[in-house]
Amino acid sequence: MTAQTDVPSHVPSLLFRLRTVTALTVAVAGGTILAPCAEASAAAVATKALHVAESKKGSPYQYGAAGPHRFDCSGLTLYSFKQAGRKLPRSAQQQYNNSRHVSASSRKAGDLVFFHSSGRVYHVGIYAGNGKIWHSPKTGAVVRLERIWSHTVWYGRVG
Numbered sequence: 001m002t003a004q005t006d007v008p009s010h011v012p013s014l015l016f017r018l019r020t021v022t023a024l025t026v027a028v029a030g031g032t033i034l035a036p037c038a039e040a041s042a043a044a045v046a047t048k049a050l051h052v053a054e055s056k057k058g059s060p061y062q063y064g065a066a067g068p069h070r071f072d073c074s075g076l077t078l079y080s081f082k083q084a085g086r087k088l089p090r091s092a093q094q095q096y097n098n099s100r101h102v103s104a105s106s107r108k109a110g111d112l113v114f115f116h117s118s119g120r121v122y123h124v125g126i127y128a129g130n131g132k133i134w135h136s137p138k139t140g141a142v143v144r145l146e147r148i149w150s151h152t153v154w155y156g157r158v159g
Contacts, residue, residue: 042157042158042159043108043110045081045084045085045086045110045158046084046108046109046110046111046157046158047109047110048083048084048085049077049080049081049083049084049086049110049126049158050080050109050110050126050127050128050134052079052080052083052084053076053077053080053126053134053143054128054134054145056071056076056079056080056134056143057134057142057143057144057145058142058143058144059071059136059142059143060141060142061136061137061138061139061140061141061142061143062139063139066078066079066090067079071136071143072136073092073123073124073125073135073136073137074088074090074091074092074094074095074124075090075136076125076126076134076135076136076143077092077095077112077124077125077126078090078095080126081158086158086159088158092114092121092122092123092124093120093121095112095114095121095124095156096112096114096116096121096124096154096156099112099156099157099158100156100157100158100159101154101155101156101157102155102156102157103155104153104155106155107127107155108127108157109127109128109129110126110127110158111126111127111155111156111157111158112124112125112126112127112155112156112157112158113125113126113127113133113135113148113153113154113155114153114154114155114156115150115152115153116152116153116154117152121154123135123137125146127155128145131147131148132145132146132147132148133145133146133148
């Protein structure tokens with residue numbers, strides 16, 4: 001074995017190639033590697049956050065509120081993920097910036113749904129499946145399940 005690689009001397013070129021491919025894969029993928037157990041953990045957190053949001057059905061909207069009885073849109077997502085054990089930033093834009101972006105075809109229940117215009121995020125909810133989200137929409141409204149009404153949405157996954 002060599003001191004640098006701790007690999008028998010007859011396999012270093014193969015191992016070197018494997019390490020190079022792995023390093024390149026990580027670089028191309030943006031440096032994120034999720035092991036199966038990490039994916040399962042993220043899914044469990046997302047499911048719990050979704051249930052927390054659902055449990056807040058009927059809670060009134062209040063600008064700047066983050067629970068436990070009143071919410072604005074990002075306050076509901078912040079509160080829901082906090083109860084599920086994950087910390088999110090406060091605003092919808094910051095939550096978008098700090099989530100792992102996923103395509104519409106890859107979205108899963110518990111992912112964040114970001115509504116945007118001119119590249120700026122103005123609203124967020126939690127994807128419930130079947131084209132619907134839990135969200136706290138606006139003054140005078142309450143937390144509710146609603147069909148996604150726009151095509152200008154992005155999706156983010158909380159890790």
